[in-house]
Amino acid sequence: MVRARTRRSEPAAHNELFDPATPRTQTRVIPVRLRLRRALAPRDRALQLALLVTALAAWEFFGRRASNFTFAPPSRVATAAREMIESGELQDAVTESLVALLLGFTLAAVIGISVGYAMGWWRTFGRTLNPFVSALYVVPIATLVPAMIVWFGLGLTPRVIVIMLFALFEILLNAYAGVKNVDPHVIDVARTFGASRLDLLRKAVFPATLPFVFVGLRIGASRAVKGMVLAEMLFAVTGLGRVIIENASTFRMDRVFVGVIAVSLMGVILSAAVQATERRVMRWRD
Amino acid sequence: MQNPDVEVPVSENAHAADQEEGDELRRVRFPTVFAVARRANGVKDQTVIELRELCRTFVVQRGREEIVTRALGPITLSIADLQFVGILGRSGSGKTTLLRLIAGLVQPTAGDVLVDGQRVRGPGPDRAVVFQQSALYPWRTVEANVRLGLELSRLAKKGTADEIVHRLLDLVGLGDFGGYYPNQLSGGMQQRVGLARALAVSPRHLLMDEPFGSVDAILRRELGAELLRIWELDRRTVVFITHSVEEALTLSDRVIVLKDGLVADDVTINLPRPRDPEAISDDPAFLQLRRSLLTTL
Ligand SMILES: Nc1ncnc2c1ncn2[C@@H]1O[C@H](COP(=O)(O)OP(=O)(O)O)[C@@H](O)[C@H]1O
Ligand SMILES: [Mg+2]
Secondary structure, eight states: OTGGGSOTTSOGGGGGGGOTTSOSSOOOOOOHHHHHHHHHOOHHHHHHHHHHHHHHHHHHHHHHHSOTTTOOOHHHHHHHHHHHHHTTHHHHHHHHHHHHHHHHHHHHHHHHHHHHHHHHHSHHHHHHHHHHHHHHHHSOGGGGHHHHHHHHTTSHHHHHHHHHHHHHHHHHHHHHHHHHTSOHHHHHHHHHTTOOHHHIIIIIIHHHHHHHHHHHHHHHHHHHHHHHHHHHHHTSOOHHHHHHHHHHHTTOHHHHHHHHHHHHHHHHHHHHHHHHHHHHHTGGGO | OOOGGGGSOHHHHHHHTOOTTHHHHHHTTOOOHHHHHHHHHTOOSOEEEEEEEEEEEEEEEETTEEEEEEEEEEEEEEEETTOEEEEEEOTTSSHHHHHHHHHTSSOOSEEEEEETTEEOOSOOTTEEEEOSSOOOOTTSOHHHHHHHHHHHHTOSOHHHHHHHHHHHHHHTTOGGGTTOOGGGSOHHHHHHHHHHHHHTTOOSEEEEESTTTTSOHHHHHHHHHHHHHHHHHSOOEEEEEESOHHHHHHHOSEEEEEETTEEEEEEEOOOOSSOOHHHHTTOHHHHHHHHHHHHHO
């Protein structure tokens, strides 16, 4: 039965695994070549690459036929990117945006997780606050921007606050849901050992809620990037938002696309960083 | 709240008498001052867990009405020191409620639970619980799970803790699995870890809620035999909940039958120890007890 399922290409030596005299569970080293192949060569990677190349080719094709004022092919976008890097313009814009993004996201994470935990930990506090948080959650944050400008002007502060508000509620509500959903057995076990309140929080509730917290952080990360661009384009014209807006007004579409791609990359990298942390922290999952 | 006596490192006590046959016995014993005194004085049949007119109700709201269930009681009974007591009952008969009351995880609606002469006000490491679904922490390795009780109850220092953890993993036959995560273990192995975790704090009393309820019949019998072996090495009071008549009879000194929250029967099991789960099931006395328990159940 089992033999029939082995692939023909497998060397015969593998069949010693089927020898009932050997231990049922064995550890073996994966050869480096095999490991590399597994990492690089899954079929979907090849398909993804093909899709990307096709899309770029189509873009290039139509981009060259369209007017320079309305569209730009990847080749011109690449050239524009090189120019903007050489002049230092792109780096400055990215730095400007990144500072606000990281500040806003970190603030959202700290406030969101603490308030979310507090709401889950002190039931009355949570139940009291919940309707208000839910109401704030549905307020479109863009509508708050004029008020932000009145209160904080056009500097870094209002941008950070907008980014923070964009990411905050997802993080907060997920942390809150996490604490409310901790398996009661997890709590019971800790209590039977006479755990202190602090230990209950540190050693039972906190690790049990991590999956929820990371869902919140992941969604929060992508929303923070959206908040960042909104702030940079809507009022404090600066950073990558400024790159996009100013170049669009002079019909430099190649440079506009550089801005768009840079913003997207920042989003991707921030999410990837959150996911990498998640994998590190929750090793038991794989 | 804590048990200062448990900090006595086992091996130090064991050194003097650490010879041949008594060896394994002492190694798992972690003797508490109390236990030693009790054994030395030969005190027997001393009540350690006492339930007085114990009653627990649950109220569930359904729209304009509320449903009140008397989950347990009123119940009055005493459990003697170092006894293995089986609590037998069908689903919904109040077994889990009884165990949680003794553990201090829920409070009585009326009546009292006394453990070692003290009214139970909450949970504590003198009464370790083994839960039905092993309830291991998935983010902790097997080793760290077994260490959990020692950390939370602050019963042992780091070095001592490691020693205790390894000894217990060996005891339940999982010495090689310390580094595994629970989701990498079979159900039976997880239950063994749950048992080791409970034993790690050397509880005076062990409360087990259908610990082998979710494993197959053969494994269940094996785990029962293993529990007996461990208990013979280091006796303590065990309250063992089960819905299996055979399991209750094989393991227990005394079987209490719960029915609709009340004690329906209370039988002393005088089958000889140590017991062999295989052989005992053919014993005529066993068969007779089994028949009578099945009738009351
Ligand atoms: N937390 C609870 N809320 C409401 N009803 C409960 C609760 N716990 C137990 N009960 C009820 O009490 C009765 C006994 O339950 P339980 O002690 O779990 O029985 P067993 O463990 O013997 O199956 C059942 O009818 C159950 O529905
Ligand atoms: Mg139950």
